Amino acid sequence: MNAATMDWQRHFLMLADVIEERLAPGEMSLATLAAEDSDFARFNAGKVRQIGHVSQGTLTVRLIEAERQAYSTLTICGDSNVDRDAVAGALDGLREALRDASPDPHLLVDTSTWTQTTQRRGTLPEIGSLLSVVERCAAGLDFVGFYAGGALVRGFASSGGSRGWHEVENFNFSWSLYDASGRAIKTTYASEQWSDETFASKIEEAAARMPVLAREPRTLKPGSYRAWLAPNALAELIGTASFTAFSARQQATARSELYRLNRGDVSLDERVTLIEDLDLGIAPRFNEDGYRRETVPLIEAGRGAQQLTSARTAREYGLRPNGALANEMPVSLSMQAGDLADTDVLAAIGTGLYIGNLWYVNFSDRMDCRLTGMTRFATFWVEDGEIVAPIDAMRFDDSLYRLLGSELERLGATPELLLNDSTWSERSTGGLRLPGLLARSFRLTL
Amino acid sequence: MVESLLNRLPRALRSEADFWSVRIVSERTDDHAVRNDVAQPLRLASDRGAMLVAWCGRGAGYAATADLSERGLQAALDIATQRAKACASVSLIDHTQIARPVESGTYESPAVAQTLPDRREWLERLQHECAAANIDGRIVERTAAVQLTHSEQTYLTSDGIRIDQHFRFMLPQMSVTAHANGVTQVRTLGGDYGTLAQGGVDVLAHFGFDGAGARIADEALQLVAAPNCPSGPRDLLLMPDQMMLQIHESIGHPLELDRILGDERNFAGSSFVKPAFFGSYRYGSPLLNVTFDPALPGEAAAYAFDDDGAAADKHYLIRNGVLERALGGALSQQRAGIAGVANSRASSWNRPPIDRMANLNIELGTSSLDEMIAGIGRGILMRTNTSWSIDDHRNKFQFGCEFGQLIENGELTQVVRQPGYRGISASFWRSLAAVGNEATRGVYGTALCGKGEPMQIARVGHASPACVFRDVDVFGGTR
Numbered sequence: 001m002n003a004a005t006m007d008w009q010r011h012f013l014m015l016a017d018v019i020e021e022r023l024a025p026g027e028m029s030l031a032t033l034a035a036e037d038s039d040f041a042r043f044n045a046g047k048v049r050q051i052g053h054v055s056q057g058t059l060t061v062r063l064i065e066a067e068r069q070a071y072s073t074l075t076i077c078g079d080s081n082v083d084r085d086a087v088a089g090a091l092d093g094l095r096e097a098l099r100d101a102s103p104d105p106h107l108l109v110d111t112s113t114w115t116q117t118t119q120r121r122g123t124l125p126e127i128g129s130l131l132s133v134v135e136r137c138a139a140g141l142d143f144v145g146f147y148a149g150g151a152l153v154r155g156f157a158s159s160g161g162s163r164g165w166h167e168v169e170n171f172n173f174s175w176s177l178y179d180a181s182g183r184a185i186k187t188t189y190a191s192e193q194w195s196d197e198t199f200a201s202k203i204e205e206a207a208a209r210m211p212v213l214a215r216e217p218r219t220l221k222p223g224s225y226r227a228w229l230a231p232n233a234l235a236e237l238i239g240t241a242s243f244t245a246f247s248a249r250q251q252a253t254a255r256s257e258l259y260r261l262n263r264g265d266v267s268l269d270e271r272v273t274l275i276e277d278l279d280l281g282i283a284p285r286f287n288e289d290g291y292r293r294e295t296v297p298l299i300e301a302g303r304g305a306q307q308l309t310s311a312r313t314a315r316e317y318g319l320r321p322n323g324a325l326a327n328e329m330p331v332s333l334s335m336q337a338g339d340l341a342d343t344d345v346l347a348a349i350g351t352g353l354y355i356g357n358l359w360y361v362n363f364s365d366r367m368d369c370r371l372t373g374m375t376r377f378a379t380f381w382v383e384d385g386e387i388v389a390p391i392d393a394m395r396f397d398d399s400l401y402r403l404l405g406s407e408l409e410r411l412g413a414t415p416e417l418l419l420n421d422s423t424w425s426e427r428s429t430g431g432l433r434l435p436g437l438l439a440r441s442f443r444l445t446l
Numbered sequence: 447m448v449e450s451l452l453n454r455l456p457r458a459l460r461s462e463a464d465f466w467s468v469r470i471v472s473e474r475t476d477d478h479a480v481r482n483d484v485a486q487p488l489r490l491a492s493d494r495g496a497m498l499v500a501w502c503g504r505g506a507g508y509a510a511t512a513d514l515s516e517r518g519l520q521a522a523l524d525i526a527t528q529r530a531k532a533c534a535s536v537s538l539i540d541h542t543q544i545a546r547p548v549e550s551g552t553y554e555s556p557a558v559a560q561t562l563p564d565r566r567e568w569l570e571r572l573q574h575e576c577a578a579a580n581i582d583g584r585i586v587e588r589t590a591a592v593q594l595t596h597s598e599q600t601y602l603t604s605d606g607i608r609i610d611q612h613f614r615f616m617l618p619q620m621s622v623t624a625h626a627n628g629v630t631q632v633r634t635l636g637g638d639y640g641t642l643a644q645g646g647v648d649v650l651a652h653f654g655f656d657g658a659g660a661r662i663a664d665e666a667l668q669l670v671a672a673p674n675c676p677s678g679p680r681d682l683l684l685m686p687d688q689m690m691l692q693i694h695e696s697i698g699h700p701l702e703l704d705r706i707l708g709d710e711r712n713f714a715g716s717s718f719v720k721p722a723f724f725g726s727y728r729y730g731s732p733l734l735n736v737t738f739d740p741a742l743p744g745e746a747a748a749y750a751f752d753d754d755g756a757a758a759d760k761h762y763l764i765r766n767g768v769l770e771r772a773l774g775g776a777l778s779q780q781r782a783g784i785a786g787v788a789n790s791r792a793s794s795w796n797r798p799p800i801d802r803m804a805n806l807n808i809e810l811g812t813s814s815l816d817e818m819i820a821g822i823g824r825g826i827l828m829r830t831n832t833s834w835s836i837d838d839h840r841n842k843f844q845f846g847c848e849f850g851q852l853i854e855n856g857e858l859t860q861v862v863r864q865p866g867y868r869g870i871s872a873s874f875w876r877s878l879a880a881v882g883n884e885a886t887r888g889v890y891g892t893a894l895c896g897k898g899e900p901m902q903i904a905r906v907g908h909a910s911p912a913c914v915f916r917d918v919d920v921f922g923g924t925r
Contacts, residue, residue, distance in 0.1 A: 042899050044709050047538035051529045052508030054796050054900075055522075056495065073491040077512040090490075097488045100566055104487060128532050135536050144712040146899035176712045184711065253587040254625035255632070359715075362835045364846055365864060367630055368924040372844045374837040393837050395844060395868070399924065423900035425793070446842050446868050446919075 006078045008035045008057060008153045009165055015076070016157035018084050019061060022091055023159055028064040029091075030109060032288050033057060033155035035076075036427050039127055041147040043175070046138035048131065056426070060288070061087065063094035067103035070094045108311040108321065110290035113161040118285065122169030122192035124149045133196050137203045144184075145175025149194075152427050154284045164286035166429065168192060172421045173199070176377065177206050183213040183390050186357060186377040190419045209378070218381040218389040220444060226352030227442035228345055228382075229403075231416035231434045236358035237371055238274075238333065238432060241400060245369065246276070246298050247328035248307035252317045257369040257400075262304035266401060269408040270302040276324075277334035282419060283430040286323075293323035298330070302405075331420070331430030338411025338435055347385040348410060348438055354380045354387060355442075364397050372397040372445070395446035403439050412436035451516065455602055458516055463500035463527045465546055467603045468519060469753060470496045471795035478565065479591035480572040483580070486591075488565060495795035500526040501541040505534030510796040544777055547603055547755025553611040556744050557646030568592055571656075578659035579622045584670060585663055586630075587623040592616065592650070601755055609751045615905065616649035617642045617893070620658045624666035629925075631669035631863055633662045633848055636687045637831050642746040642891035642905060652744070652889070665849060668861050675850050675865040675922030681825030681879070682867060682918040683818055686888025688847050689808065690908035691831040694895065696871035697729070697736055698803035698906070700840040701763060702897075703774025703782055709800070714897035715838030718872055719769070724784050727769040730875030735809035736764040738773065738787045745907035746891025747804035751788065754799050758788035763806075767876075774801050793902035800898050807909040811881025818880045818914050825853040826920055828865050836871075844868045850922075864923035874915065882911030 012033045019029050035057035042050040060073040072090040076083045125133070130147060149171030156164035170192045176184040187206045189199055229237070241257055250256040260266045276296040278285055285293050289311040297305040308324035325331065340348055356378030364372040375394050380387045412435035419431040451458075455468060472494040479486040495512040496519055507529025509522040530541075563571070572590040579588040595615040602608050620635035635641055635658045643649045650656065684692060700717040704710060719727070740749050740758035751757055756776050763771045774782065775790025778801050790799040819827070833846030850865030851858050891907040 038900075040900050041533075042709075044538050044707075044711070048505070048533040048536050049538045049709055050506075050508070050798050051533050052510070052798060053522075053525050053529065054510040056510065056512055056796050058493075070488040071490065073489070073493075075493045075495055075512045077495075077514065077518065079513060079515065079518070082513075082515075090492075093490060097490070097565065101488065102485055105484060107487075127529065131532060131536055144708065146712055148900060174712060178708075178711060182716070186712070253623055254630045255587070255623060259630070260628075359838055360835045362833045362846075364833055364844065364866060365923040367628070370924055372833070372835050374835070374842065376838055393839070393842065395835075395837070395842050397844065424896070424903060425796070427900075446844070446870075 006037065008033065009155070009167065011078060012155040012157070014080060015059060015083060015087050018087050019091065020159045022088060026065055029159040030062040030288065030290055031157045032060045033153065034426055035153045036150060038148060038150040038427055041127070041130065043134060043143055043145045046141060046143040059087070061090050061094065063091065063098060064107065064109070065098055067107055068098045068101040069104055069107055070097040070101060106312045106316045108289070108315040111160050114292060115163045116285050116292060117165045118167065119165065120168045120192060123194055124169060124171055125194045133199060137200050141207060142178040143175055144178060145173065147171065147173040148423055148427055152429065154429065156286050156288070156290070158290050162290055164284065166284035172419060174421060177210060179210055179213045181213060184377055185209050185213065188421070190421070212380065212387055213390050215389045218391045220391055220394055222445050224441035224443050226349060227439050228349050228354050229437045229439065230356045231412070231418060231436050233355045233358045234434050234437050235418050235432050236361045236373060237400060238434065240361040240371060241369065242330050242333060246308050246330055248309040248317065248319055249313040249328055251307050252313070257363060257366045258304065259367065262307065264304065268299065268302035268401070268404040271338060271408065271411055272299055272302045272404045273336035274299040275334050276308060276330040277332055280332045280334060280417070280433055283332045287325050289326070291321060291323045296322050334433040335415065335435060337413055337415045339413050340410040340438060341413050345436065346382055346387065349382045350385060351383050353391070353442065354382050369400040370397065371400065394444045396443060397445045398443040403437065407440045408437060409440050410438040452600060452602065455519065456604065456606055459520055459523050461500055461523050461527050463502050463530060465501040465604055466523060466526070467499045467601065467755065468496055469599065469601045469795065470514065471597065471599050473595060473597040473794070475593060475595045477591070477593050478568040478572060479589065480569065480576045481589045482587060483573065483576055485569050493794065496522065497792065497795045497798065498522040498526045500530045502527060502530035503534040504540045504542060505530040505537040506541045507533065508798045539777065539781060544780055546605055547607045549757050550608045551750055551757065553750035555612065555614045555644040557648065558612050558614045560646035562594060562647065575620060575655065575659035579663035581660060581663045582667055584624045584626045584667060585622060586625045589621045590659065591619040601751070601753070603755065607755055609755060611749055611751065613644060614646070615642060615644055615746065618650050618653055618655045620655065620662055622663045622666045624670040626670050629670050631666055633666040633669060634830060635662060636890055639892050639894050640687055640690060640831065640890045642893050643744050643889070644746060644748055645744045669849065669863045672861045672863045674925065675862040675920065677921040679917045680920045681822045682915045682920065683822065683825060683827040683853065683912060684915070685827065685829045685912050686910045687830045687890055688828050689910035689913055690890040691834055691845060693806055693808060693908045693910060694803065694906065695834060695836045696840060696843055696874065698773065698806045700871060701773045702801045702803065703772040703778035703784065703786055704801040706772065707778060707781055710897060713899050715840065718839045718841045721782055721784060723769050724772060725770065728767055728876065729764050729769045730767045731878040732767045733811060733878050733881045734764055734767045734875055735762065737762050737807050737809055738789065739805045739807050740788070742805055742807065742909060745805045745889055745909060746905050747907045752790045752799065753792045754790040756788035756790065761787050773803050775799065791904055793904055797898065797900060797902040802895065802904045803906050805907040808881065808911065808913070810884055810887060810911050813880045813882050815882060815886050815912055818882060818912060819853055819858060820856040821880060822853045822914065823855055826865060827851045827853060827858060833866065841871050843871065862922065866921050868919045877916045877918070878913060879916045880914035882913065886912040
């Protein structure tokens with residue numbers, strides 16, 4: 001009963017040919033595609049709240065001529081004749097726009113020729129059977145969740161002959177089990193191979209942890225607490241910093257939250273190493289400027305290493321482009337693990353906080369890389385190496401310079417791969433691979 | 447989309463569904479920007495597609511497609527119908543009990559047909575402000591931009607209802623960064639993305655775009671040389687470009703009925719507001735009057751119908767401090783048995799409608815700005831949001847602003863940088879001590895309100911006068 005998916009690759013290559021056939025002498029084109037055929041199912045109280053299917057493809061055509069450039073982004077529908085006409089119209093519009101344009105002094109694209117392909121077929125649940133297994137496994141539970149799955153593609157084609165293709169079939173199913181107190185445990189099941197048994201066991205595992213939520217919650221006062229930040233919690237901090245902190249353009253304009261680290265004015269704990277790691281295989285290995293993406297060390301042994309440098313930034317500031325996306329955000333970030341085994345985490349906390357998730361993180365002082373946000377979901381008070389109570393949600397306000405510096409006691413030995421579950425406008429690729437972090441102190445403010 | 451197909455669709459599409467609808471969105475966006483005196487490449491975007499919804503028995507399903515041919519729409523309706531049937535036995539909502547749209551109509555943004563400047567004229571205007579911001583060697587980045595969006599939306603139902611709405615959105619932006627002695631400060635025009643409105647070129651004047659370059663650059667320099675904001679309790683005077691965020695996060699989201707009903711608990715969160723609160727809960731001081739107003743001309747989320755086809759009217763949500771009504775569309779109202787508004791909205795054709803806040807405004811008070819300042823012994827004025835964070839029940843918040851100025855003994859004194867404040871929604875609004883008059887009011891909007899699974903952003907508007915709050919926990923940066 002799943003909707004038939006279309007052959008996006010064949011369609012994209014056809015449109016790339018259409019673009020290139022219509023180029024005039026001296027013109028150059030770059031085209032990118034983001035497309036998906038996605039099933040969505042949203043649950044509340046174990047029942048279906050919303051369910052549907054989205055098929056969409058967005059093509060961006062970039063026309064370059066004599067150092068001038070313009071972009072046109074259009075929705076494509078999959079019908080060859082309609083999309084062929086739409087692309088032709090977009091090219092005409094771009095050509096018209098270039099007529100009045102000035103040369104762009106920061107234009108830079110890769111003109112080498114390459115081919116790069118990633119294609120992975122997945123095994124995804126049929127919608128009817130998905131609803132059945134959720135109904136069965138969520139019986140008796142206040143199950144609130146969201147399933148997103150299907151084909152996800154990214155394409156690139158240049159008139160210079162480069163072709164990039166990234167196509168995977170995967171799913172991301174996250175859910176929260178709530179108890180009567182309004183507290184919850186959140187679980188994610190993300191993969192390319194669906195298994196009813198794995199899904200059922202993950203629900204059982206989460207349900208088995210529910211009784212601790214029913215205990216009398218501990219209300220904490222503002223102050224500093226010893227705390228374990230599980231990988232999901234650390235991901236909220238690193239992920240928020242990733243919007244701008246690793247960008248070469250932000251560094252050049254003194255806006256990077258890690259400006260002082262990158263200048264060498266301060267350093268972090270020498271166990272901190274962060275890499276934009278393309279070998280994780282979770283993101284396209286090419287960018288919209290025609291460059292193949294590179295693995296880039298961002299922080300090495302606690303010291304600022306490189307920044308993500310897009311082609312435009314490279315030309316403006318005299319740097320070397322390193323395959324970064326235009327927004328210079330990491331999408332495949334990997335943090336070096338430490339030596340604290342999962343089984344030893346509670347003992348290592350001793351007395352303090354086990355923080356499973358953080359929420360709504362934002363900067364409170366960018367130049368100090370200080371972040372604020374809330375504890376959420378599985379967050380507990382630990383005494384003598386035992387979880388004793390859930391805690392009421394608390395606000396934190398602390399600096400990554402402290403948490404990854406003077407306050408870093410141990411890093412977890414088992415990093416977790418957390419796939420990006422974002423569905424703003426479209427399903428996302430990429431993610432982070434992070435260990436947990438034991439902090440000597442973590443500042444709570446409200 | 448050709449008119450003949452729109453006219454034909456209600457008869458042409460076939461479905462076993464009890465009810466179906468199609469919502470077609472066609473949107474064109476032009477982005478013009480100048481950064482450090484360099485014109486950025488023109489970016490054009492056109493997006494077009496349809497959302498088909500089918501109700502079968504208790505169940506409902508949707509399918510979104512960009513194939514707007516009769517065949518493509520029929521295929522999507524078939525998928526929506528299949529999904530509706532598949533979930534009928536496990537649907538949270540009994541769609542046989544949901545009222546269907548009954549009214550056809552139209553809407554147009556102000557000045558929707560006005561001829562706009564061409565690319566060259568826009569760039570000249572942006573270049574002028576960008577260059578005007580280059581007033582000192584400590585200015586390290588200057589950006590001026592404008593985004594223009596035309597959106598045409600048609601909603602049709604199997605019952606023969608037709609709604610046509612034509613929007614024009616304008617988003618002027620200006621940002622200046624100053625850096626000196628290890629301190630970086632950014633000053634913007636009304637926040638990075640807070641200056642969205644409907645209309646024509648008058649929108650730029652509404653936000654004071656002309657002349658903003660030099661003014662914002664001067665304020666950025668003031669900030670980079672200013673001392674850090676002090677910490678401790680102070681009376682807080684919030685200007686409209688921060689009030690928009692305060693309203694949004696600690697009134698708007700908590701009153702969304704789908705959050706109260708638990709739909710958002712896996713992602714955006716729940717609410718400290720309970721169903722029993724409506725009609726009696728004291729949300730704020732008696733000075734607090736909050737309205738849902740889809741009819742304020744030019745405000746970003748003005749419209750005549752929501753995306754489920756309900757006609758939209760102005761309603762008080764909070765009157766004299768007491769909670770009256772929720773931000774919930776027809777479907778949520780039926781589920782909760784609570785009065786709501788027409789705010790079931792989707793970010794575009796590829797997302798299903800959910801409860802959104804749209805235009806959420808604070809009604810005018812009587813105080814002038816001078817009177818409010820004069821009434822403060824030890825306080826601070828804050829302008830322009832730059833940081834926002836609030837818990838998943840929309841209670842414990844911490845917000846940061848771009849610009850602060852101390853108030854001592856009834857007078858504005860020292861400019862301070864990195865001003866922030868913390869509070870709890872349930873008590874914060876009860877500390878509202880003064881509400882400004884018409885002269886203090888600003889109308890702001892943004893396109894970046896996020897919630898939902900799948901995630902979606904929405905355009906929202908917030909009009910507010912300046913307001914004073916007593917004894918708020920204020921703080922500054924680290925250094």
